[in-house]
Amino acid sequence: MFAADSHEFYAGNTFPGLYASMMTRYLHDYGDQNGKCRETLAQIACKNHHHALSNQYAQFRRAITIDDVLNSPKVADPIRLLHCSPISDGAAAIILTRPELARRYTDTPIYIVGSQQATNDISLYSRNSLTEITTTTITVKNALNEANLTMDNVQLVEVHDCFTIEELLFLEDSGCFKKGKGWESIHESYSSFKGAKHIPFLCKGKELIVNSGGGLKADGHPVGATGIRQIVECFTQLVGKAGDHQVELDGELNTALTHNIGGTGAIANVHVLTKHLR
């Protein structure tokens, strides 16, 4: 797959290669000597495959292990095949209308309370940091402000996990975890997982479900349809119609956030969805 910036492309880089450079820098700046950070980036893939097991629409409904990820073919060191999402065929559709009209068409409308987009340099090398997707930081902040919410209110996120490093970066750039510390929390959450259908991450003392249907990694990545697919996933979860992979929380599921990016974060779209308007 090509790199979008022509200088990156003509220097021999590829799209997975660019994310691999982000992962390299992350491992250098924040990783540990014991390989736990690398293990975490494999755990993210395993978690998303686990979430896909009960999703009837998922492309990969099979469990994978950390060893499977770490021994899969090399794509762009340090990224291996099972760190990558596939490129899928598929389509997704939603019907949009104004909130005051929504109940004419459904008894269970889901409200878009935040919708933000941001752009940045298309070239990775032009950015100030290789371990932060600035467009994610900006869009999440602005969308939550627009919704008058914080990440603490968000119970479910659909993250653009085209590569597992991207899911980790989102969780830090969105403020769920401190920069460079996210992998430690994820590692702990994954390691203490006891066998439920979803593996929540413990974020600031509360559980956060990430990519409930398997994300791009296991649900699939039909590129242009992915953003809508994420909305559909959150919609079905919020209305309680996700079937076998319905998220089960202690309280009511009310707020979800979707995060869809282009390239290596040159553009990001974030939507905040709620079941009930406040």
Next chain:
Amino acid sequence: MSEPITRRRILTDYRIRVAKCEQCGKQYFPPKSFCDVEGRHSKISHIEYFNDKGTIVSANIVRRPTNNFRYLDSLLTAVIAFDQGQIKIPGRITDYTPSNQEVDVTRFIDREVVPRFRRMFCDGESGQIYYSSLAFSFTDDYYSYQNYVIETPSNEELGKPGIVGYGVYIPKYRIKNTPDSGTGVEERTLPFADEDMVTFAVEAAKRALIHSASPSKLVTKCVVGSESNPYSVKPATSIITQALELGERFNDGFFTGGTSTQFACKAATDEFIDAVSLVTNPVFTDGGERTVMVIGSDNSQAAKNDPLDYSVGAGAAAFLFGARDVIATLDAFVTYSSDTSDFWRRDGQKYPKHGGRFTGEPSYFKHVLTATRRLMEKTKLKTCDIDYVGFHSPNIKFPITVAEKMRFNPEQYETGLIARWIGNLYSGSCPTALAAILDLAKPDERILITSYGSGAGSDAYLFTITEKIKDKRERSIPVINQIQSEHREYVTYETYRKWKEIGS
């Protein structure tokens, strides 16, 4: 890639040109005409990082290259920072072949790299070849970093012309001649997969400029002798001139001329006499000071399993000729030629053919000995008056035979017998022998060299070393150091053939 895009890319990528805002200092690659911070009224200047060293910010190893880079099985790409991180650019690390095992890429972060002028890719068999300096090698590896510092010329008047600077580039990769090929050549150089005679020439000429400390803008002619030009029609010299900014720059072009010459292995030495003639010609110098760059560069061609396939090497030597701050004056010259068909390559053919045993007695020996003897007669010098001799070396036996027939002793000819370790560099052979001698020669010592080009002819030259060589010596990268570099790497015959074919 279309021609207009190619031209734009040449202007940015050959010298790593960056735009800098004069107001806020922000830098942009590729260059742009306004600053994001200061707006469209910002004042933009351009800076280049071609002669600088960068630092790796991050990297990855692409295991499945795009079609353009399939000639490399896998490659290390990186984000490179210059100017203490003020600007970052994308790059490919060259002279590096990743292991098949997963590599801990984090260990590359913060390593220093130096820009290298290399091939990036080609548009098929007949399309353009794209060169760029967005290829880098590690400064702590084979190719060390040298800064290009222009020194104020001495106050001496323009005088007897000669060499003002020289540079040799031989590649990092080698192949051993085992079992013994019978040529006396024990090991040979070969191009990395992204090298060819153009990239060799740029590196050698870059080193010659650095060694001379003379401004590149004084170079008014650049001549490249080669028999492995990757283009049949398109001058290598214009690529080299653009990459090294030779001559006075004007409107993204240069007031510099030159040609790609062809006379088999003496295509470069034939131009030495032209160079010294020009730098003393007032029409050429326009009443001032001008220099001429002469380069011998070859990815020496040989068909698979041909006897030549066990003697050919790869590399280049470049000499900057001028009339001020000369390290070696050119004192005498003889050229001798005849229509002797000992070695040729027909147009459109990939490999040369040769006359086997015929290449020795009526060809090489006749021309080399005749030119050398005539030079000795002309200068009235005896063999004991010469300190070093260097001859074209298609193998080791031929130059030794000439030396012995001329009654030169091993102390005089051994220094120039570097083909034993690098093979036959064709147009670069005799020039590289001269460079190896210059690496050691002391003021007032005399050097005699005689080249040989099939077809056939020989140029014999006499040089005398000046005091200036001592001032410039610290800036040279001795040939012997390149030959013996601890970073050299040996490859298999299959890899040698594969890489040689790509760059031919």
